[in-house]
Every structure is written in structure tokens, then in C-alpha cells.
Amino acid sequence: MERFVETLAETNYEDAPEVIEQFCQNNQALVMLTDGSENIPYGSVPEGSIEEGKTLTYTATTTFKDRTGEYPLTVTSFSPTGQELTSLFLKIFPIILLLIFLISFVGAILCSKIMVKPVLEISRISKRMADLDMTWDCKVNRTDELGVLANSLNTMAKRLDTTMKELESANEQLRKDMEHITELSHQRRDFFAAASHELKTPVTILKGQIESMILGIGKYKDTGKVLPETLKEVENMERLVKEILTISKIEMDGLAGKAEPVSLSDMLTKVTETLLPLAQERQITVHSQLAETVTVSGNASLLEKAVHNILSNAIRHSPEGAEVFIHLTPSVLTVTNTGTSIPEEDLPVLFTPFYRVEKSRNKATGGSGLGLYITKTILDYHKINCNIANTENAVKFTAFLQ
Structure with missing residues (x-):
């Protein structure tokens, strides 16, 4: 108008x-x-x-x-009129249908991209989470609720993955600890069984000698000759008991807060001088090549006992006229005694309690079999790995300080 x-x-x-x-x-x-x-x-x-x-x-x-x-x-x-409207509608109806189809098609595509695709992606991720698979990243870059959900899933997955790895590490460490505890339990059982056997023999000998002296049987009438033998057996038993107590104390107390800087150079020099008379008696030459300053953190008295056992074993189990070489660097300590070797089948069990290469158990040819076990126990508490191996016409003890 x-x-x-x-x-x-x-x-x-x-x-x-x-x-x-x-x-x-x-x-x-x-x-x-x-x-x-x-x-x-x-x-x-x-x-x-x-x-x-x-x-x-x-x-x-x-x-x-x-x-x-x-x-x-x-x-x-x-x-x-209604007739005209109907006629008009019938004319434009195909166009309306085509428009509805096009709008529906476009709407379906937009809905798929905007709504359905992110939901399917999140659904796929949730299935992987149900299988405890956290090696994924939900790639839904949106700022709406679906985007917030995707970011939350990614954050949760990273935290769960970290937690699961920590749990796996803790379970693995727990398994190793349980295996170690089981092994220690077996070792302790075997140790006490062997200790009982080792103590039973001298006790039986002492009992027999004392009963024979009381009854005046045979040579036991002369107590003046028999008592020194009895005393020697008592001393052997006393030494064995002291070594067992030493092991028990180490296992119970460990380092017990007594860790302090210890100079291995000075300690080796001191122990070598202490054992020099034994080496001279057996005509064994000791050669020392020590770095000036090699310090470890630990218990001085326990480390000195371990070093003493190593050097005394090298001297005692070498033939007369042999040589013992002591070599110390900041990373390794080696003690080599020449003129001898250890059967290969004995090498893996040398650190076993009461084990001796000499099978006769004669006190005149060896100790109680606890020296190397005590040495390894002490070094283990100081986190120092060690081993014994045969070299050319020699036996070599190696302790890794680093």
C-alpha cells in the first residue's frame, strides 16, 4: 500500500x-x-x-x-480460495521435498561432525580404558561439554597410566622382595642346620674325651696330655660360635647408623702388616699397589673384618713360595693369589655358609667355612658386589666399589 x-x-x-x-x-x-x-x-x-x-x-x-x-x-x-491454495501447494510440493531432503542431508552431516563423531571417539576411548589400555589421546578439539569431557579423559588417562606404572614397579619390587625374603629364609634354615651339624661334632668329641678321662680309659688316664687337645677343641668351638654370633649381629643390626667415611687404602695397609708374619711363615710375598685415597662409606670394623678374611684366605690357601697381589683403584679392589686354583664346580657356592673346597672338614687345613660368607654379607650391606674367579695359575677376588 x-x-x-x-x-x-x-x-x-x-x-x-x-x-x-x-x-x-x-x-x-x-x-x-x-x-x-x-x-x-x-x-x-x-x-x-x-x-x-x-x-x-x-x-x-x-x-x-x-x-x-x-x-x-x-x-x-x-x-x-482453498482450491487455489491446494493447487499452489501441489505445484511447489516437489520443491519443498527437495529442500527438506537437502536440509536433512546437510543437518545429518553437520550433526555427524559436530555431535556424533566426538561421541563415537569418546566411546572408542572408553572401551580401551575398560581394557586398561592407556596408550591413547582423545583428539576432540572443542570448547563445549564434549571438549571438557575429552580433556578430562586425557588427564585421567595420563594419571592412571602413571599410577599403573608405579603400581607395576611396586609389584615388581614387592615380588623381588618376596623372592629375596624366601631366599633368606631358606638360607637361614640351611645355615642353622649346618651350624647345628658343625657344633654337634666338637660337642660329641668333648663329651667323649671328658667321659673317658673320668673313667680313666686308655690314654685318657693321662689328663695332662689329653686336656690340651680338649682345650684346642673348645677353642675351635668358641671360634665357630663367635663367627655365628658375628653373622647374627650383622643380619640383625646391619650398618645400624654406623656408616662413616672409611679409607680402604689405610685399612689394607694395616691388615697387610697384621698378616705379614703369617705370610713370612709360609714364605709368601705380598705385593701392594694401592691408590692414595680411596674412601667408602660404611662401618669401619665390619669392613676391616671383610678385608682381613679376604687377605688371610689368599695367604692361607696359597702354596709356599707363592705371591699375593693387592691392587686398589677408586672403582675396584682385586686380591690375586698365585700357584692355586679352585674347581669350577665349587666357584658358584664359595660364599655358601660352612662350604669348604677341602671336603674333609679337617681343622688343620681350613677354617669353619664361614669366612667368605661373612665377607659377602658385609659387602652386601655396603652395596659392594664381589666375585671369585680362576685366572691363569691364580685365584682372583674382585670387589666392585662403584
């Missing part, structure tokens, strides 16, 4: 009927123009094309280009 009125305002009065008729045809409307007291009708609607009561009336005033004053204008618009 506004455009119609504007058009009339730019039209001459004589040309207005043509413009008004064109408007009526385009809009199926009737126009009543009032010129003074005269009402001039324009337009017509085919009969039967409208329904009764389905009209809209608009009123306005207009002007003309070549005239002054305003002219009342009434426009009556007719609603189309």
Missing part, C-alpha cells in the same frame, strides 16, 4: 487509471478512488475465485503529481 501510494504520487491524474488497474490485476483487489463526491471504482475479481467474508480492506490517502490536495483511497483485497 505504501509503495502503491508513492507510485500514485508520482503519476499524473489522467494516467492514474492505468496504474490503478495494473495494481488491481497484480493483487486481485478492488480500488475505490474518491474524487470530491464521486467514487470511482477500479478492478474486478472473477466470479467464484473468492470466498465470502475472506476480504481485507485498507484505507489511505494519495496525491497526484499534477494536482494538489489529497484523495481518499480504499483497497479491498480478497483471500485466495
Whole structure:
């Protein structure tokens, strides 16, 4: 109506009927123009094309280009019939279907990318989490709730993966500790069994000698000759008991907070001087090549006992005229005694309690079999690995300090 009125305002009065008729045809409307007291009708609607009561009336005033004053204008618009609407709808229905299909297709694609794809990705990740597989990364780069959920899953996965690795490490360490405890339990059982056997022999000998002296049987009538032998057996048993107590004390107390810097160079020099008379008695030459300052942290008295056992074994188990070489660096200590070797089958069990290469158990040819076991126990508490191996015409003890 506004455009119609504007058009009339730019039209001459004589040309207005043509413009008004064109408007009526385009809009199926009737126009009543009032010129003074005269009402001039324009337009017509085919009969039967409208329904009764389905009209809209608009009123306005207009002007003309070549005239002054305003002219009342009434426009009556007719609603189309249902038949026309149905016909129009049937014409545009295929287009509507095509639009619905296109909109649905585009909507499905957008929904798949925006909603379904992230949900499927999160679902896939959750299945891997259910199988305790944390080697993934949920790649959903969004800022909405799905993005927050994806970031939370990634954070949770990293924390679970770290926790699971820590648990696996703890379980592995626990398994090793249990195996070590079981091994220690077996060793302790074997140790006490062997200790009982070792103590049983001297006790039986002492009992027999004392009973024979009391009864005055044979040579035991002369107690002056027999008592020194008895005393020697008591001393052997006393030494064995002391070694067993030493092992028990080491296993119970460990280092017991007594760790301190210990100079191995000075300790080896001191122990070598102590054992020099034994070496001279057996005509064994001891060669020392010691670094000036080699210090380890530990218990001085226990380390001295271990060093004493190593050097005394090297001297005692070397033939007369042999040589013993002591070599110390900041990373390793080696003691080599020449002229001897150890059967290969005995090497893996040398550090076993009461084990002796000499199988006769003769006290004159060896000790109780606890020296190397005590040595290894002490070094283990100081986290120093050691081994014994045969070299060319020699036996070599090695302790790794680092």
C-alpha cells in the first residue's frame, strides 16, 4: 500500500487509471478512488475465485503529481480460495521435498561432525580404558561439554597410566622382595642346620674325651696330655660360635647408623702388616699397589673384618713360595693369589655358609667355612658386589666399589 501510494504520487491524474488497474490485476483487489463526491471504482475479481467474508480492506490517502490536495483511497483485497491454495501447494510440493531432503542431508552431516563423531571417539576411548589400555589421546578439539569431557579423559588417562606404572614397579619390587625374603629364609634354615651339624661334632668329641678321662680309659688316664687337645677343641668351638654370633649381629643390626667415611687404602695397609708374619711363615710375598685415597662409606670394623678374611684366605690357601697381589683403584679392589686354583664346580657356592673346597672338614687345613660368607654379607650391606674367579695359575677376588 505504501509503495502503491508513492507510485500514485508520482503519476499524473489522467494516467492514474492505468496504474490503478495494473495494481488491481497484480493483487486481485478492488480500488475505490474518491474524487470530491464521486467514487470511482477500479478492478474486478472473477466470479467464484473468492470466498465470502475472506476480504481485507485498507484505507489511505494519495496525491497526484499534477494536482494538489489529497484523495481518499480504499483497497479491498480478497483471500485466495482453498482450491487455489491446494493447487499452489501441489505445484511447489516437489520443491519443498527437495529442500527438506537437502536440509536433512546437510543437518545429518553437520550433526555427524559436530555431535556424533566426538561421541563415537569418546566411546572408542572408553572401551580401551575398560581394557586398561592407556596408550591413547582423545583428539576432540572443542570448547563445549564434549571438549571438557575429552580433556578430562586425557588427564585421567595420563594419571592412571602413571599410577599403573608405579603400581607395576611396586609389584615388581614387592615380588623381588618376596623372592629375596624366601631366599633368606631358606638360607637361614640351611645355615642353622649346618651350624647345628658343625657344633654337634666338637660337642660329641668333648663329651667323649671328658667321659673317658673320668673313667680313666686308655690314654685318657693321662689328663695332662689329653686336656690340651680338649682345650684346642673348645677353642675351635668358641671360634665357630663367635663367627655365628658375628653373622647374627650383622643380619640383625646391619650398618645400624654406623656408616662413616672409611679409607680402604689405610685399612689394607694395616691388615697387610697384621698378616705379614703369617705370610713370612709360609714364605709368601705380598705385593701392594694401592691408590692414595680411596674412601667408602660404611662401618669401619665390619669392613676391616671383610678385608682381613679376604687377605688371610689368599695367604692361607696359597702354596709356599707363592705371591699375593693387592691392587686398589677408586672403582675396584682385586686380591690375586698365585700357584692355586679352585674347581669350577665349587666357584658358584664359595660364599655358601660352612662350604669348604677341602671336603674333609679337617681343622688343620681350613677354617669353619664361614669366612667368605661373612665377607659377602658385609659387602652386601655396603652395596659392594664381589666375585671369585680362576685366572691363569691364580685365584682372583674382585670387589666392585662403584
